[in-house]
Amino acid sequence: MKMNFFPYCGHQHAHPHQHALAIETWDACANYIGHAQSAITDINIAVPSGTCVALVGHNGAGKSTLLKVAAGLLPLRSGRIQILGHPIGQCHQRVVYLPQRSEIDWRFPISVRKLVGSGRYVHLGWLRYPNANDHKAIEEALRELDILDLAERQISQLSGGQQQRVLLARAICQDADLFLLDEPLNAIDVQTQAIVARVLKDLRKSGKTVVVATHFIDKLSAQYDGAVYLNEGRQVQPAQGNFTGIPIGKK
Amino acid sequence: MMHWLLEPLGYQFIRTALLASVLIGMTCSVLGVFVVLKRMSNVGHALTHSALPGLVAAYLAGINLFVGALSAVILTALGIGLISENDEVYEDTAIGIVPMAMFSLGILMMSQARSFRDLSSMLFGNILGVGPSEMLLIAVITVIVLGVLALFYKEIELFCVDPNYARTIGVPIANVRFGLLLLLALTVVAGIQAVGTVLTSALLVAPAASARLLTNRLREMVLISLSIAVSAGFCGIYLSYYLGLSSGAAIVFVCSVVFIICWLVKWMRRS
Numbered sequence: 001m002k003m004n005f006f007p008y009c010g011h012q013h014a015h016p017h018q019h020a021l022a023i024e025t026w027d028a029c030a031n032y033i034g035h036a037q038s039a040i041t042d043i044n045i046a047v048p049s050g051t052c053v054a055l056v057g058h059n060g061a062g063k064s065t066l067l068k069v070a071a072g073l074l075p076l077r078s079g080r081i082q083i084l085g086h087p088i089g090q091c092h093q094r095v096v097y098l099p100q101r102s103e104i105d106w107r108f109p110i111s112v113r114k115l116v117g118s119g120r121y122v123h124l125g126w127l128r129y130p131n132a133n134d135h136k137a138i139e140e141a142l143r144e145l146d147i148l149d150l151a152e153r154q155i156s157q158l159s160g161g162q163q164q165r166v167l168l169a170r171a172i173c174q175d176a177d178l179f180l181l182d183e184p185l186n187a188i189d190v191q192t193q194a195i196v197a198r199v200l201k202d203l204r205k206s207g208k209t210v211v212v213a214t215h216f217i218d219k220l221s222a223q224y225d226g227a228v229y230l231n232e233g234r235q236v237q238p239a240q241g242n243f244t245g246i247p248i249g250k251k
Numbered sequence: 252m253m254h255w256l257l258e259p260l261g262y263q264f265i266r267t268a269l270l271a272s273v274l275i276g277m278t279c280s281v282l283g284v285f286v287v288l289k290r291m292s293n294v295g296h297a298l299t300h301s302a303l304p305g306l307v308a309a310y311l312a313g314i315n316l317f318v319g320a321l322s323a324v325i326l327t328a329l330g331i332g333l334i335s336e337n338d339e340v341y342e343d344t345a346i347g348i349v350p351m352a353m354f355s356l357g358i359l360m361m362s363q364a365r366s367f368r369d370l371s372s373m374l375f376g377n378i379l380g381v382g383p384s385e386m387l388l389i390a391v392i393t394v395i396v397l398g399v400l401a402l403f404y405k406e407i408e409l410f411c412v413d414p415n416y417a418r419t420i421g422v423p424i425a426n427v428r429f430g431l432l433l434l435l436a437l438t439v440v441a442g443i444q445a446v447g448t449v450l451t452s453a454l455l456v457a458p459a460a461s462a463r464l465l466t467n468r469l470r471e472m473v474l475i476s477l478s479i480a481v482s483a484g485f486c487g488i489y490l491s492y493y494l495g496l497s498s499g500a501a502i503v504f505v506c507s508v509v510f511i512i513c514w515l516v517k518w519m520r521r522s
Contacts (some may be wrong), residue, residue, distance in 0.1 A: 093420070
């Protein structure tokens with residue numbers, strides 16, 4: 001760790017425990033602030049490191065909520081969760097969250113390169129700006145998502161598919177171990193779908209843990225090692241014949 | 252023409268006013284860019300109005316007006332932040348109530364005071380009456396606001412574009428938001444000196460909003476906003492000198508005219 005590093009969270013980042021599960025939850029319950037109704041109830045899952053797991057369910061099934069809890073955006077109301085062997089927020093530099101596109105202010109005047117570069121911020125902390133190595137990582141992420149030609153463009157001028165690629169490029173740029181991706185395949189063009197699928201495959205091959213919220217249930221077996229099915233905030237058994245893969249649910 | 256430009260510069264109070272208008276213009280217009288982009292202009296509007304009771308109280312108690320204004324504005328910023336932290340009262344509701352309560356309290360307190368001359372300068376500003384101590388405070392506020400924006404630029408930018416991602420990497424979002432409100436409070440207190448409590452929010456929003464119409468790039472937006480605010484300050488002071496107009500109203504009027512011109516330019520470009 002460099003001397004002049006002032007981390008955003010106010011404490012030094014912890015390192016992931018070796019052999020720890022990427023995500024483990026015990027009866028995790030959460031609700032949105034100001035809402036009495038639970039968004040997720042009694043979730044018990046164990047996601048091994050290096051696997052690619054789908055969270056499957058309809059809109060409102062609790063997929064996004066579970067990802068937000070794992071990313072530290074929503075507090076648990078009860079139960080427990082560990083990320084890479086630590087409580088939430090201890091080693092968040094190794095965890096990256098890809099929000100749904102609607103959660104970003106796309107009208108803000110910032111270039112694609114700058115937004116992708118914000119993926120490096122967790123390693124920089126307060127008062128430090130990207131150096132040559134960071135710029136190299138940014139360049140590589142842009143190339144990986146095939147948006148090098150869009151680098152200087154303003155984010156307000158992007159199509160939906162391009163927006164998705166920019167967000168994924170930022171996630172890659174953070175160089176994390178655990179990827180939490182919220183609907184990365186939703187409402188995008190065919191070209192972007194192919195690129196996203198390729199990137200997911202590469203991440204899986206390079207030993208990263210990837211958790212993807214999705215409502216596409218076809219082709220799961222080809223792209224994922226396991227799947228968790230959610231309905232109305234609870235884990236459910238998949239319908240007969242649907243893909244399950246390695247067991248992720250603990251009960 | 253030269254004579255027309257140079258004649259007012261012969262007076263010390265005009266030179267001071269011009270310098271003050273440059274500093275205030277810089278502070279308001281640069282912070283204004285973030286206020287406009289983060290859609291906080293209603294908060295800016297609210298804070299400017301809530302300074303009044305602080306100003307009047309300080310005036311009646313015979314203490315520094317800045318101290319009074321700053322305390323009232325910071326109290327309001329705190330109050331709005333606190334109320335809007337949970338969703339039980341929406342932020343815009345709180346903004347609709349708290350500042351107007353403060354403003355009416357200020358008016359009630361004004362009716363207790365005798366001299367209306369000083370009080371009208373609280374409402375509409377008096378940049379031609381800036382003294383050395385006010386000048387120093389304006390300069391300190393300028394340095395603080397621009398310095399903090401420069402130091403924490405990348406976090407503020409990320410907070411504006413994607414606050415959720417900022418939270419996942421540990422950025423204390425609530426503190427960043429509160430820090431912005433504090434900067435806003437300081438800026439408002441400086442702006443009040445130039446254009447008064449009623450008009451400061453225009454100085455904060457109009458130059459930045461005009462710049463937003465002309466460009467899609469942040470750096471250009473800051474530069475354009477800054478040029479508009481500083482030139483409006485100059486125009487306002489000259490108009491006030493030659494036509495005997497209220498300087499604060501003249502400055503804000505020039506800003507508004509520039510905004511309308513920018514809007515027309517944008518409109519014509521599109522059609």
